[in-house]
Amino acid sequence: MNDTVILVVDVVESVRLMQKREGQTVRRWLELTADMGALLEERQCGQILKKSGDGVIFRFDSVPRAVEVGLAILSRSAAANRGVEPGTEIMLRMALEVCPIIVAPDDIYGHGLNVAMRMVTLAGPGEIVATARAREQLVAGLDATVEDLGDCYLKHIDEPVRVFKISGPAAGIAIRPLIDADDLAPMLAVIPFEGLAEGEGALLGEVLAEELITNLGRSSDLRVVSRLSTTALRGRALGVADISRLLHADYVLSGTYRVVADELVLDVELAEPDTASVFWSERRTGSLRSVLDPSSEFVAGLVDVVSHAIVGRELRLARSRSVSNLKHYTLMIAAVALMNRLSPRDFAESRRLLEALIERATRQAVPQAWLAKWHILRVQQGWSDDPERDGALAAQATRIALEVDPECSLALAIDGFVKTNLIKRFDLAETRFDEAIDVCPSNSLAWILRANMHVFRGEGEAAVSDARRALSLSPLDPHRFFYDALSAGAYFANAQYERAIEYARASMRLNRQHTSTLRILAVSLLRLGADKEAGRVADLLREVEPNLTVENWLRRSPSADYPIGRDFARSLAELGFPQR
Known part of the structure; x- marks a missing residue:
């Protein structure tokens, strides 16, 4: 089969539009699709392969012509939205792929088409996203303005897809989210x-x-x-x-x-x-x-x-009802609570609830930010089969969150967490934490995560200062174990091992499954000469993370290139963990 240039056009939040103004939305959508057909005749290019109630699939003979028509459709759509009641505008997003397809009498088939239909969700209102195969046929600055979004993971697609964003004249238009x-x-x-x-x-x-x-x-x-x-x-x-x-x-x-x-x-x-x-x-x-x-x-x-x-x-x-019957805030609260329990079963359920919420709230930053944290914790706990994939998914989630709301303090903080723990770019992480605190000085999570960054660099005094600030801002946080665990790390980095043990034990009283807490507690006890107790904690750590080795800890730890990390690795070896 020969390759075909496919342009998928999708209506953003069509369900909300139909719910709010059904008759008006249908009438305006029919007018818009008729105008798309007229545009093809004017340009004498392209063919409509399929129409639906909230989308259109086009075929073109070249990528530049597809982009030309796509940008023209976005321009006409923007013009049609002028004077329309705010919140009822029909906003479009598009995806471009070059792939073989099968056109049957009743439908269109092909893996590349499936990729394009999944990929369109990465586009914002008034934007086109394209695969690398489509991007290769464009001249940046001549055919379009192009931005590399990197490797993105799509639902039910095994391998990451390199995605590029092509901004049209309607790009950046804000629409009311489906969920406030x-x-x-x-x-x-x-x-x-x-x-x-x-x-x-x-x-x-x-x-x-x-x-x-x-x-x-x-x-x-x-x-x-x-x-x-x-x-x-x-x-x-x-x-x-x-x-x-x-x-x-x-x-x-x-x-x-x-x-x-x-x-x-x-x-x-x-x-x-x-x-x-x-x-x-x-x-x-x-x-x-x-x-x-x-x-x-x-x-x-x-x-x-x-x-x-x-x-x-x-x-x-959340446990007694189907997801479709749960309120938005029930999904949010239950997902975060289950994530922080850190038992494998609850952790997996947390992701399912977050993804269900994201399907409803595609233009909300907070669920995406928590999904990014989920992927970070998965790597930290040693549960990830593919840390690189989880890192990419975490970065993808915070990118989407910050595109939706560039000043979301939670998303900024968790993006700093991503850049600290997975990408290991402390310069970028520090900028994100500072931005999160500038937006919301009382964001305790930003303070405790910045403390964690200082720990990895061996900056004990700064780590303790930030940790103490975080605890003062959130003395009764529902997920206090996480704050206590990172505070233990701060005191460890400052060579205050007694205080590190105190906070690690406080964290363990609330949650015995957090592997980072167990590691800090075991090594702190070892540093104080409490070898037998350190050994007992190490045994508990082996139960929670049976595949832990010195080598794989160094591979994933952001502190591996710093003296504090190398010393910590030697302590793990002293506790009997194998090198590889």
């Missing part, structure tokens, strides 16, 4: 607590609710209704369903209190509106002084248990 960023976190309403005893006014209940709202609002996993909105409902006999409807809340936190001498007794409960049922409740006691102290353990502990109760419920939902 707010949809990725549930909304919590904290209702002022009611005093039970006669004479107990509303003030204490409001003060406590305000402290909870302030502290819970710092979590990236939750959105919290403002105090003014919840206080407006004080004293009204409203049920959970009514409160949820009025405040657009997914969860309602409420309760009662009484004061006995100088002690507060608080009964608190969490309810969800779908069944109007309470799924978690707890009684907590503390001195009045501690309750009124914003930095007290009473408030911090309550914030911690409430956050974990919500995460726990979302996990139960």
Whole structure:
């Protein structure tokens, strides 16, 4: 079979358009496809092989002509969108491939066509992406502006595909995402607590609710209704369903209190509106002084248990329902929680949930950023069959995230993580971490990951400084084991082995599967002369990572070229790990 130039045209977020303006969308799409046919007649080139409700497949005799027509279609599409209600524009993206195809009476077939149809998802609105075979037939600067995106992995395609981006006149046009960023976190309403005893006014209940709202609002996993909105409902006999409807809340936190001498007794409960049922409740006691102290353990502990109760419920939902029946934020919360458990089964399920969310939220940065972290952790845990492929997939995910939102602090931080741990370019990583912190100085993940970068270079003081800043910003993070593990590494790099052991043990109490924690703990114990205990930790490490050798650790460790890394490798050998 001879090669054919194939141009795949796809409507961006066609499902959302049909849902919002079905009749208008169909009419405008039919007009646009008719205009495409007229354009082929004008240019006297090309042929429409197939039309569908949200796409067209063209055949051309040369790549430059395909690009010429593709750019013209994008220009006409942009013109047709002028004056249209924002959010209802028909935006197009395209993929270009040179490959043999089989044209049957009922359809078109071919591996190259499958590649093009997968590859089109890498294009943004108003963009064309092309394979290397198509790119070779273009003259950059003459036929088009070309940008190399590198090797990209496509779903159900075994080998990476070298992809190039060809920006058209409509490139860079922003469209409303199918899913808003707010949809990725549930909304919590904290209702002022009611005093039970006669004479107990509303003030204490409001003060406590305000402290909870302030502290819970710092979590990236939750959105919290403002105090003014919840206080407006004080004293009204409203049920959970009514409160949820009025405040657009997914969860309602409420309760009662009484004061006995100088002690507060608080009964608190969490309810969800779908069944109007309470799924978690707890009684907590503390001195009045501690309750009124914003930095007290009473408030911090309550914030911690409430956050974990919500995460726990979302996990139960994710396990008991099919993915198609899960809300967007359930997929997000469950995926991140399962990823950080670091058991192979939960870890695999985490990826499935993230990919399901990404299919819904193609223009959201956060799910892509977490998918990148998933691939990094897979390599770190020693679970990857192909670390190079996982590295490329991680880099691909952060690239997509930052194209969608260049100022997404989470994506910037995790891209720094990619460049530290997989690409091993500390200069690029440091720039990314600095950018993430500039965008959001309270991004604790950026601080702890920058600390990790300093560890690999043996910069102990800087590592400890950044780790301490991270812990101060997120003292009750749901994934505290990760912060403790990287803090252990920071103290190790600063030769504070007792502190390294303290943080490593704290991390292990929360998660015994993190291989990096086990390595730091074993080597720190060895440095302090606790050989027997170091040996026991090394045995546990062998259970979690049975294929660990000094050679493969050096191969994947970013510290391998630094004295700290070479010394660490010698310690692994002392612990009995084989060279290869």
